[in-house]
Every structure is written in C-alpha cells, then in structure tokens.
Amino acid sequence: MGRYIARRLLIAIPTLVGASILIFAMVYALPGDPIRALAGDRPISPAVVQVLTDRFHLDDPLFVQYWEYLKGLLSGDLGTDFRGRPVLDTIERTLPVTIRLTIVAVIFEAVIGLIAGVLAGIRRNGYFDNLVLVSTTVIVSIPILVLAFLAQLLFGLKLGWFPIAGTRDGWYSYVLPGLVLASGSLAYVARLTRTSIAENMRADYVRTAKAKGLPPSRVILRHTLRNSLIPVVTFIGADIGALLGGAIVTETVFNLPGIGRELFDSIKAQEGAVVVGIVTLMVFFFIFFNLIVDVLYAVLDPRIRYD
C-alpha cells in the first residue's frame, strides 16, 4: 500500500507539470494586452509598459516564460500578479474561504444524500423513494444560479434564517451557500446510494445475513450499506476535488471571496501567474483526492489490493 501511494504521488508530478504547461499556453494565447488591461482607461507611458513587459517576460517566447515561472516555482515562488502582489498571498487569502465552503457542502452532500439514498433504497417504489426521485430530479433540473437566488430569497430574506452574503458570521455564513453548492451533488449521491442499496439488498450475502437471524438494522447497516458505499465514495471523493476548485457562481452570488471568484477575476484581467497558480493547485487537489478514493477502496473492499 505504501509503495502504491508513493508511486501514485510520483506520477502526479509529471501530471502537474503538464497541466501547468497547458494552462500557461492557454493564458499566453489569450488575445489582448494585460498591461493595457491593467491601466484601463488611464494613459500609461511607454516606459512603464516597457518595464512591466520586461519584468513579466511578456515579450519572450512561451517556453522562456514558462521556464522563468518554473524556476520561481521550484524555489517556492509562485510569482506575482501585475500589481506586484505575490500569488501565494492571494491563494492564502482566498483558499480558506473555499475550503470552508467545501467542507460545509460535502457534509450536506454526504449526510443528507446518504440518508435519503438509504431510506429510498431499502423501500424501493415506496412513498419516500418516490419523494426522493421527484425532488432530486427537480433539484438537478434547476440551474444553480436560480437555486442560489431562490435560497437567498426564501431562507435569507423571507424567513431570515441565514445570512445571504459575505463571511462575517463565521461558519454560519457558509450554511446557505454550502447547501446551494451541494444541491446537485446531493441529489446525485442520493440516487447513487439508492440504486446501490437496492441492488445490494438482493445480493446473496444479504439473504445470508437475514438467515443468520441478524436484526434488520444490522442487515442494512453492516451487510448492505458498506458494500453499497464504494460508488458513492468514488463520487464524493472526486467531488471534493472539484468543489475545492471553487464555485464561481455560488461564490459570486453569496459574495464569498473564495478561490473560484479569484480565478474568474484573474482570467478576465489576464493575470497569467495567478491563473496558472490556482489551476495547478486545483489539479493537485483533484489528483490528491482521487488517490484518497483509491486508498479508501482497499479499505472498503478487501478484494482490492494494490501491491
């Protein structure tokens, strides 16, 4: 197992390098002049343009620029944006917001999704099952933008239960955006769990568990749920990686200064260093959580061995 993890982490290095080259090239290929964009409508002297262009190697070929970036990266320097702020500071400022949002979203996703899925799966075609099927279909069909505003209107303004913007109320400010962000995945987890449970309920070993005289709760929790969790864990794990990439819509609507919103702003401003830094970090998260999922597989199912 240890060797497997080490090998997977080593494979992650070329993946990260490749991803960063791709992102670098894409930002490079963006039309327009970032220095001009920085200046906006104000006049800017040719000398300043020259200095900035030199400092950020903007006139150099792609691979020279990338090499300069990589050199900095190896010494722990992610570079600076055009205003001179270190990219690392930007990430340190925005990432905690996104991490909190992700934690809240994943808790909603896992807890509500799993419970709904289990209850629906053990009584297929029952009342609760139909409720879950209809409600998940509705949730998945509504765009997150609409859900976000609806949630703000209903729970924030009409009922006044939750703050609707900013992060002033600590963890409490993340409840509503977390729920909105989790909604789609939550519906998916519920459906995945339902199908998986319903399928495993018919398994021979569940019949054996009943024949052993085990109480119904034990038949479901010990002998059905654990075997049903494998696809669900895969989904949630991959989803954590995706959620950590930030949610542009949710972070914008709820005015959360997270990494998704930062990325969106940086793309608009052609802040190459920031975009590459953030996206590479996202790729890392994605690889890392997929590795965690693979390790969890072996824990959940002893038939899977990696050595």
Added chain:
Amino acid sequence: MTRSEIISSTEPAPTGAALLEVDDLYVEFRQRSGTVHAVNGVSYSLAPGQTLAILGESGSGKSVSAQAIMGILDTPPAVITGGIRFEGRDMLAMQPEDQRKIRGPGISMIFQDALSALNPVYSVGWQIGEMFRVHQGASRKEAKQRAIELMDRVRIPAAARRVNDYPHQFSGGMRQRVMIAMAIALDPRILIADEPTTALDVTVQAQVMDLLKDLQQETGMGLILITHDLGVVNEVADDVAVMYAGRIVERGTVDDVFTRPAHPYTEGLMKSVPQVEAKGGRLQPIVGQPPNLAAIPSGCPFHPRCAHRRLGAAAAPGRECATDDPPLRLVAPGREAACHYSEEVLGV
C-alpha cells in the same frame, strides 16, 4: 415467571413430536404481470436426526419453500399461507422479532454458492463470530476464538491462521465449510442445506456431504437437503420428497422411491440419469418444459409431459389427468404419490 408460564413450561412435550411441521404451505408472488404460484400446498414434517431430501428441478419451489420456512422471503411481494410449526410454535403467527431469534439457534441455512453467499468485505472469522456476538452478546475476542474452534470443527486447515482471511481467499470447498461453520455455530435444531454442493467439484462434494453427515450425527439435528442431484440424495438422505410445480408429487424412503418410483415424474428423473452400465446409449430426458408457475396446467400439472397420462374417454371416472388434480395419497405402505395411476407406474 407468571402462572401461565409455569404451567406451560411444566407441560410435557408431546412424545415423538416433530421438530418441524409444514402444513399445506402456499407461497405466491403477486406481480403486475400475474401471480406466480411458487409453492402450492406442501406438507411435510421433520424429526430430530432425520435427513429429508427435497428433490426437484429449478423452479419446482423447493428453495422458495425453504426460504418461507426460514422467514427470509420478503412479504410482500411473497404471500405465505398455511402452517409452519417449529417445535410446536406457529412461525407464521409469530412477531418478526421472535421469528428472527429462531434463525440461527433454531433453524439455520446454508446456500448454494458460498462465494456470493458470504459477504465479500468481512473476514470469515468476523462473519462466523457475528453469530455469537448478535445472538449471545459475546465480545469480539471471544467470538473470534469460538469462530476458530468452529473452523477447526468443519476441518478447515490452519484455522487460527486463516480466521482473518476473506472469503475470496478460500477455495470453493473451504468456503462452503465456512458457510457450514456459520450455520452450525449456535447448534441449530434444524439445518436447511439449499444445494450445498452444486457449485463444487465432485470430490469436494463428497467431502462436504460427509462433513454434513458427521455433524448431524454429533448434534442430532434435523437436516433438510434441497437438491436436484439424485446422487447426493441417494448417499445421505433417509427420506425424499419429490417436488414438481410447487407441490410434492411423491414421498417415501430413498430406497423405495429410487428403486420403484410411484410417480411418472420421478420415473422420468430416474431414467434421465446417465447409467454406467448403459454405455453408449442415449439419455432419456423428460420431454417438454417445466411448467410456467404463473400458468400451471390444469388437472395434474405434470400431464402435458407425462408418459402415463390418460385423457378423455381413456381415463377412469374422476381420474382424467387434464381436469382432475390428483391428491397426494398413500399408494403403498410408507409411500405417497400424487398420481391417478401410481399403481400402474409401480407395476402392481
């Protein structure tokens, strides 16, 4: 203890009482496409130490009737009527919780394919030990210790070392032994073995059947052996009940039934077995298809495939095979068959 309990506990048990009495058992599955009549009026009883083989082809209702006795059919979709009495207690009238407590210490069951019947994600020791932990409140450590003892008892080599292994790490025969260990953990009064050797190769089959036989002699439990394998029945069973279309069509001791079948279906089964002496000859299959349990033929369910059937004017009054359903009746001492013309089949 209340007064009534004192009275009932001092009441002498009826002498020679059967361990299990199945009385006119019906199991139906109501589906949108129609009702499937899986078991249609099956009755039998089992005494301590007795081995009863229930013989039948796929879809004859033999497994479903066993699962109805175990109480592990989901109701609905299954609808169970009739009587199932374990040590005199009516299992169908019981609360589900009381019925559950009989499963394990009272009646226990082993299944055909141990690889799929054992949970792949728990070690065999954990799964065997679960019986002690759930039914007797044993600690993890104690349960594991007793699991090792049981694995020894079913002759799994190096039990102490293998107790933490998972089902997929065992061979087919060893896995079936694990199933058996789990089933006999609480010294059940009755063991139902549903096709216990079908998934195994022949030499391993014999070992597993020997093991079951030995365990039965040690504990005196009643054994219900569900199988389609005539060889297995011949080797281990005392009595045999032949099932067709969800009912028992013939019953008697194994020797009697095998040497002189009283029902045309049993006769057909015997003829379809490859014979060592008759080398080179063609096998004689039973013609036609097993009945569709959603549309069982009228009269005798076997009549469309029967070589002895008498239809229309050829039949004796009240014994027309396509209209008159033959009851299970005594055809010879200790022999019962559900055929209007058993005497003819027997050749008496």
